[in-house]
Amino acid sequence: MFNTTELEKQWLQYKIKSYIPYLIISLSLLIIILIVYFFKFDMEKSSTNIQTSIIKSKPNPKKEIVQIKPSPHILVEDNKKVQLLPSLDFMKKMQNASQLHRPTVKSIQRPHISDIRPKEETKHAKRKKIIQDNIEELPQESKKDIDKTINIERKNTQKDIYDIIKRFKKNNNPVLSLFIAKKYYELGNYKQAYNYALITNEINKDIDDSWIIFTKSLVKLGNKDKALDILKQYIEHSHSNSAKILRKEIQSGKFK
Amino acid sequence: MDNIFLNSKNVFLDVINNKDYIQLDRVSVIYQSLRDSISKPLKMILFYGKPGTGKSMFLSKLYNDLRQSQEVYLYSTPILDESEFYKTLAQDIFKIKHDAELNFTQFMAIVKHKEEEDSKETPIIILDEAQLYSQNLMEKIRLVSDTRKVKFLITLHKTEKEDIIAKEHFQTRIWETIELQNATSEELKMYIQKKLMQANCFDSVHMFTTKAVNRIHSLTNGNYRDTNKLLYTLFDLYTVYEKENKVSALKTNYISIKMIEMSAIHTGLINV
Numbered sequence: 001m002f003n004t005t006e007l008e009k010q011w012l013q014y015k016i017k018s019y020i021p022y023l024i025i026s027l028s029l030l031i032i033i034l035i036v037y038f039f040k041f042d043m044e045k046s047s048t049n050i051q052t053s054i055i056k057s058k059p060n061p062k063k064e065i066v067q068i069k070p071s072p073h074i075l076v077e078d079n080k081k082v083q084l085l086p087s088l089d090f091m092k093k094m095q096n097a098s099q100l101h102r103p104t105v106k107s108i109q110r111p112h113i114s115d116i117r118p119k120e121e122t123k124h125a126k127r128k129k130i131i132q133d134n135i136e137e138l139p140q141e142s143k144k145d146i147d148k149t150i151n152i153e154r155k156n157t158q159k160d161i162y163d164i165i166k167r168f169k170k171n172n173n174p175v176l177s178l179f180i181a182k183k184y185y186e187l188g189n190y191k192q193a194y195n196y197a198l199i200t201n202e203i204n205k206d207i208d209d210s211w212i213i214f215t216k217s218l219v220k221l222g223n224k225d226k227a228l229d230i231l232k233q234y235i236e237h238s239h240s241n242s243a244k245i246l247r248k249e250i251q252s253g254k255f256k
Numbered sequence: 257m258d259n260i261f262l263n264s265k266n267v268f269l270d271v272i273n274n275k276d277y278i279q280l281d282r283v284s285v286i287y288q289s290l291r292d293s294i295s296k297p298l299k300m301i302l303f304y305g306k307p308g309t310g311k312s313m314f315l316s317k318l319y320n321d322l323r324q325s326q327e328v329y330l331y332s333t334p335i336l337d338e339s340e341f342y343k344t345l346a347q348d349i350f351k352i353k354h355d356a357e358l359n360f361t362q363f364m365a366i367v368k369h370k371e372e373e374d375s376k377e378t379p380i381i382i383l384d385e386a387q388l389y390s391q392n393l394m395e396k397i398r399l400v401s402d403t404r405k406v407k408f409l410i411t412l413h414k415t416e417k418e419d420i421i422a423k424e425h426f427q428t429r430i431w432e433t434i435e436l437q438n439a440t441s442e443e444l445k446m447y448i449q450k451k452l453m454q455a456n457c458f459d460s461v462h463m464f465t466t467k468a469v470n471r472i473h474s475l476t477n478g479n480y481r482d483t484n485k486l487l488y489t490l491f492d493l494y495t496v497y498e499k500e501n502k503v504s505a506l507k508t509n510y511i512s513i514k515m516i517e518m519s520a521i522h523t524g525l526i527n528v
Binding site for chain 2 (some may be wrong): 001002004007008010013014015017070
């Protein structure tokens with residue numbers, strides 16, 4: 001006779017036992033998968049740490065440039081948008097430049113450009129070396145002057161005028177004779193100015209400036225009436241406006 | 257429903273009856289080859305197979321078929337005493353009743369004497385469970401078969417030990433070997449269905465699905481004896497469940513795997 005209750009219990013035990021191998025296999029597979037997953041995750045994490053550390057240790061070329069030559073216009077935060085606005089600073093610069101009337105040479109350091117173009121760097125280096133050698137030969141004060149600015153001064157000396165007179169005697173160019181007349185007039189040598197203006201008029205009768213310098217020199221020499229007569233004749237001949245203006249000024253007494 | 261389970265249970269009672277013999281394709285082929293071997297002038301035929309493969313049923317069927325046409329004797333139970341074995345042989349083959357002890361020399365003298373007298377058709381002795389015979393007796397059986405006055409059909413369990421016996425005693429003799437094997441899953445299904453149909457248990461036939469038969473086959477390895485035992489227990493269990501009004505919890509349109517496994521636990525096929 002069967003004890004069905006006991007038999008069912010035994011059957012349940014058998015079923016549980018029969019599922020144990022599958023359960024063990026499934027669990028071990030699950031554990032293996034989890035171990036592999038975590039191991040892989042750790043590996044990835046460690047690799048990213050290594051990468052970041054490498055990046056940190058690497059010198060940032062952009063950052064270095066910024067350190068050498070800080071520029072608020074170049075430095076831009078990552079998250080902020082760059083908005084370009086028109087600047088009128090260049091106008092001020094131009095005005096300053098025109099007020100100074102003297103060209104200035106500034107030493108400009110461009111490390112980033114020199115990094116990109118090594119050939120130019122060698123050229124610049126050679127030039128720089130030559131300049132530095134020359135500077136070393138000069139006294140200390142002059143060195144400082146060169147480092148700051150180079151002043152170019154124009155000197156209207158009598159020697160210069162003689163040089164031009166020599167050249168004029170060689171080629172008989174009215175432009176040179178007019179230039180000499182103007183220089184003599186500026187220097188206050190109205191007699192020589194009159195002479196060279198007369199010579200220019202004899203070479204070319206149609207040069208306004210020559211006739212004006214000629215008449216101005218006459219006025220300065222005290223021949224105001226003669227100057228007005230000459231201007232009158234010249235105006236009739238050439239209808240020059242500058243001559244007309246000068247005649248009015250002489251007549252009115254503005255030009256003495 | 258109670259009758260269905262009860263009738264089905266009785267179908268699988270482990271009783272050797274040639275009427276219960278199930279004609280399966282493979283078994284039919286083996287049966288025919290064995291009959292052909294018997295008709296040949298062989299001294300000995302070795303018929304073997306694992307326990308429970310249906311050898312005894314097979315021999316029963318063969319004996320019943322052969323005895324109608326020729327002289328055949330079936331020794332289902334081994335006669336382990338040598339004198340008794342010779343006396344039984346003398347009585348069955350030569351119709352000589354010997355009350356006193358009969359040794360091998362005396363039996364061989366009878367055989368030689370009868371050899372001269374008549375030349376009738378060689379009788380067949382079917383020895384079932386021959387692995388139980390002693391090595392000495394088996395050697396003497398071989399010598400008797402050499403006289404060609406008697407033909408032996410020896411049935412053995414196929415084990416290592418029996419293989420050695422077969423090699424030692426029958427290697428040099430003209431003999432034929434036929435092996436009976438366990439059933440395949442399909443053969444087992446056929447076997448169960450045919451067995452139930454022979455007993456008019458048609459309702460039970462349809463309860464055996466392929467899944468159920470496969471489970472039975474996995475538990476019994478296609479062994480007919482184990483299958484009979486399992487199915488007997490199975491229907492017995494169903495009967496008990498019905499009596500305890502537990503059968504409503506089970507689906508009776510097909511055999512439950514749980515019930516098969518419970519039966520296997522009960523019969524010892526599953527060791528919990």
